Amino acid sequence: MKPFDCIIVDDEEIDRLAVLSYAKRFPILNIVGVFDSAEKALYFLDTNTVDVAFLDIELEGASGLELRRKALEIPVCVFISSHSESAAETFELQTLDFIVKPFKFPRFEQMMKRLEEFMEVRTKANLFEATIGGDTVYVKTGHDQIKVKLHEILYLEALKNYTILVTESKRHCVLSNLGEILNDEKFNSFLRVHRSFAVQKQYIQKIGSQEIELNNGNSIPVGRSYKDNLNSVL
Template sequence: MKPFDCIIVDDDEMDRLMVLSYAKRFLTLNIVGVFDSAEKALIFLETNSVDVAFLDIELKNASGLELRKKALAIPVCVFISSHSESAAETFELQTLDFIVKPFKFPRFEQTVKRIEEFMEIRTKVDLFEASLGGDTVYVKTGHDQIKVKLHEILYLEALKNYTILVTENKRHCVLSNLGEILLEEKFNSFLRVHRSYAVQKQYIQKIGSQEIELNNNIFIPVGRSFKDNLNLIL
C-alpha cells in the first residue's frame, strides 16, 4: 500500500511529538508537515496536497474545526482532542475518527487500521444493490454480483460514505452510507447502537453500559446518544 501523506496540527508541543512518534511506527503514514497553528497548516496546504490530517480542536486563533472546513479536500481527517463533547460536531465535517486525549498507542493503532481500510475502500469500491426479494442483498464487484444473505450479517460498520457488511467469514465494502442502508426495509432487523455501528438484533448476547457483545466474542461500542435504542429490546 502506498504511504499516505499526513499532517499533524496541535499547539501543544508534547502532544504533537507524541502523535508524531506514534505515526512514525507505521510504514503507511508519511508525515509531511507538523504545525502548531491552523494558519501555518493552511499556508502549507496552498501548495501541497495530503491524504490524512490529524487535528486538535483547540488551537491558537483559528480552531481545528475551522481548519477542517477550509480543507475538506483532505480525504481523511482525525481529530485528537480532550473535548469529547465536540465529537458529534466533528463528524459533520467528514471526520473518520475522534481520539480523546489522553490516549495510548493501541488507540492510535486502531485509528491507523481504520485509515488503511478506508483508503483501500476508496481505491476499490463495491457497488451495493438491494435484491428484489427474499433474505438477500447483492454486492457488485466489477462485473460480478455476490449474493449475501441478510441473516448472516452480524453488524454494519460506517466508514464515511461507505458501509462494511460484516459476516462471520467476510467483510463486504459497499458505496452507501449507514443511514441510507438502515432506511431500507430489508434492514429493519438491525439496531443502530453507535454513530458508526448497527447490529443485527438476533446476534446480541449481552448488553453493557458501554458495549454490546455479539456472537463469536465480537464487541461493539455503544454511543451515548443511541442508548435509548437499546431500551426498545430490553
C-alpha cells in the same frame, strides 16, 4: 498501497510529539508537515496536497474545526482532542475518527486499522468510477462508459474531490482526487507541478519560473513546492 502523506496540527508540543511518535511507527504514513497552528497548516496546504490530517480542536487562532472546513478535500481527518463534547460536530465534517486525550498507542493503532481499511475501500470504489486497462481509461458518465486514451490526456486538474482529465477536445470529470490518480502506476508519465495540476511530460513545451506552456498553448501554473519536480524534465 503507497504511503499516505499526512500532517499533524496541535499547539501543545507534548501532544504533537506524541502523535508524531506514534505515526512514525506506521510505514504507510509519510509525515510531510507538523504545525502548531491552523494558519501555518493552511499556508502549507496552499501548495501541497495531503491524504491524512491529524487535528486538535482547540488551537491558538483558528480552531481545528475551522481548519477542517477550509480543507475538506483532505480524504481522511482524525481529530485528537480533550474536548469530547465536540465529537458529534467533527463527524459532520467527514471525520474518520475522534481520539480523546490523553490516549495511548493501542488507541492510535486501532484508528490506523480503520484508516487503512477506509483508504483501501475508497481507492477500489472510487478510482475514476471506471475500469482501467492498458492505455485506456473508461470514464463512467451516467449509465455509459466513455473510452479515453491515456496518451491523449494533456493534463489533470484537481477540483475538490474530483479531477478533470483534459484532452484536446474534451474535459472528463471523475470522482477521485488528484493524489489517488497519480498513485496509480499507469500515470507515471504525469508530473505534478502544482497542488491542483499534473501534466503529461511529453506535452511540456516551455518551462517558466511560475508556469509551464504545453504544446497546444495552454499555460499551467507551477507551485513553489513542486518546482523541484521539473528537474526530471530539464
